[in-house]
Amino acid sequence: MTSSLANSISALNSVAMGEKKADLVLKNCNLLSVYTREIIPKTQIAIFNDRIAYVGQDASHTLGSKTKIIDVNGKYVSPGFADPHLHIDQFVLPSEFAKKALLCGVTSLFSDPIDIVSVGGYKGFQEFLKLGENLPIRIFQVVPGGLPVDAKFSNSNSLSLSQEKLAVKHPHVLGLGEVFSWTKVTLREPKTMKSLSAMLECDCIINGHTAGASDKKLNAYVSSGILSCHEPINFDQVLERLRLGMWIMIREGSIRRDLKEIIPRVLSHGTYLNRLMFCSDGLDPLDIAKFGHIDHCIRESIKLGLKPIDAITMATKNNFDYYNMGKDLGGIAPGKFADILIFDDLKSFKPSQVFVGGNLVVSNGKIITLIKKKSIPGWIKKTVKLKKFTKNDFLIKSKKKDVLANTIFLETEIITKIGSAQLKSVDGQVSASLDSDVWKVAAFDRTHGTNRHTIGFLENFGADIGAFASTWSFHENDLIVIGSNDSDMAVASNHLVKNQGGLVVVKSGKILASLPFQVAGIISTESFEKVTSNFEKINNSILDSGCNFSRPHLIPLFLPFLALPSVRILSGGIVDVKKRSYISPIN
Known part of the structure; x- marks a missing residue:
């Protein structure tokens, strides 16, 4: 279980003031600040329980007899990476995928489990939620927004409107997954519009999929409360969507790889980066073993001219700003969860150490925490x-x-x-x-x-x-x-x-x-x-x-x-x- 900020403020406040002692202090950090686009040397980070209490040049006032101190020795420290849109209901169990993602520095996954719902309906969705819980990685889910693909022909299971409303009450379910049959929106198909309205009433996020949509159709889609898309394959599509207030997840995954078509034009155009993210949309086992995950997106973007601090920001802060989770995640600052990566350099972006909620889960390229296999129901x-x-x-x-x-x-x-x-x-x-x-x-x-x-x-x-x-x-x-x-x-x-x-x-x-x-x-x-x-x-x-x-x-x-x-x-x-x-x- 993770703490809520509301229940943590007194303790964090006390640690920041030195009246209560930290559990862990990282010192001599080269901090990659996603808030100021700078690298801050000799930073010290004090952690209490699973959150950060103090970030500054001297955390000595937070040290106690039981405080663990790790000297980072001038290595680079960043927030944990996030994949804001992928499908992990394929190939391997979430517990197995988590191992590979963590080794790549990915500490948060935003999962759209459309196929487990296609097969198992609401019951399958509930079981998949359980498979993603109590792991040393944060897995957030959305209710699949694309089922049935076409009710005239589809054979898939799907969730009813009442089941969707029930699903988003779960603390790890953030809203509606990609609404990829965008014509259902532009034609105002009744069930789709009711689903969108219900999500907006609950202040939930709605993910988009706008391949082939433009001008009035794209405007109609965005005006329906859908504010993200991972489908642009070139800069012109990115720019059209950004101009309409959308957030863009630049896809670099096993089915499509779009970075090289987009990043150079983003840089030459001087586009604001604050609504740009990386996503995989799903990775097969061979690709994650060969290339990596979000770390690969960072490396490739830097080769294309992006500054390392900007690539890190796109891989961290921007994702949580989009999901309205910035008070908890996305940066290294007081009050945030202590999801922290330590790098030897700014080239490989393979973390030597990974902390999730202040717990060390990866050290020297190896998983050092126990990941238990979940029981799976027979049906x-x-x-x-x-x-x-x-x-x-x-x-x-x-x-x-x-x-x-x-x-x-x-x-x-x-x-x-x-x-x-x-x-x-x-x-x-x-x-x-x-x-x-x-x-x-x-x-x-x-x-x-x-x-x-x-x-x-x-x-x-x-x-x-x-x-x-x-x-x-x-x-x-x-x-x-x-x-x-x-x-x-x-x-x-x-x-x-x-x-x-x-x-x-x-x-x-x-x-x-x-x-x-x-x-x-x-x-x-x-x-x-x-x-x-x-x-x-x-x-x-x-x-x-x-x-x-x-x-x-x-x-x-x-x-x-x-x-x-x-x-x-x-x-x-x-x-x-x-x-x-x-x-x-x-x-």
Whole structure:
């Protein structure tokens, strides 16, 4: 538990005056002040309980017989970093993600658990809150603001208005997550507008997602109380949003990396930095192991010309100002939580020591605090509600010998368009064509147990495998199976049913690689290192077989994502997103 400032002021006041003694004093600090944009040498910081009581040149009056003194020896000291928008309901449990984030100096995470809600509804949201509590990192949550993506087609669970109001009463739930179907706002869809109003009445934050919005549509969106966006991919989009009073989270994560397009123009334009932040929007295990987290954003921004103190401010103070939490977090000053990083230099930005609430949790690049595994209820490990598959479950029938198929053509791992292909029908069954790079693709409702499913065709995948299947997808979480033959599609699907979720690659009836996701079919219970190894094997097994894309795991992830054009597949059908209509797999 952390203290409230209201209950701490007498003690902090007494320590600052020297009448009560500090628990910990850091001396000889080169303090990176995010309040004055300066480095203050020979600073001393006195900490009582989990908050800072004194910052100045001489904390000797706060020393007592039990006060611990750490001589920083002229190293650099900054507030802990924050990621203001990411999705941690993927790959690993929060306890495992926390270990890697802390090593990167990230002491606060602002989580949007949209996929755990998609699978588990309000009950799943509550369980995920528990998984993020009592860890040596601060995890703040928001109520997912994007479900259902499109009520006409979506299969996801979501929260009712009454459940949203109940959720924000939790002390770690700050408001509404990214409202990414912005047309629901501009068209004033009733449920969306009621949700926004309820959040504003509770003085909650509302996060935005404005990809593709501009001018009057963007104005309408902002006037609805949504004041942030992590979607700008260039400076012109940043500037338009800043001019309308928005806060910008510059994204540098596993799906998009936008720093290099934005930071140089910010500097040449002389833009105020006080509403700019860094965010990841989510990191896969390989990327966080290779690049880091918010520390990577700082390093890259400095290479692009940003001053170190300004990069630190964007990684710290600005985040908490946006979330209206500046009295508690974001800087090193009296009254603030003692979330403190110590650096050897201003180049690597890998902290040698990390304090959270005055407790040392990282020392010399190692986690030195116990992070307990949480118990996970059985129901959330049984969300793949599908029967055993046979190859007959993937049949597409036609009486014609020559069939014109409508395909989902992959332009990238994420972007699709409608294509077409001539296929043969043998004994009334239409097969995929590996020679023509035309695959079958299937989506099965694995959450509700309805047996609802769709079979279609996918083009331009390019891998010499039998099947690739996943139970994790944005934000429907259907079972998605891509295959060159029906038998391997059945093997892949049955493997995921048996494991109750994950990713799997199959060829000639054999499992080439597998990554189990035991929790809600989207999160592994295994260690970060084990998940990283299995994830790498998944991608490499597909890449080594000749896949046309460098990040093949993203393909099933985005195939059902209704917020992007132009054609998607869900258990309910193949959807033309712009026309909001279904497409038949064959003409």
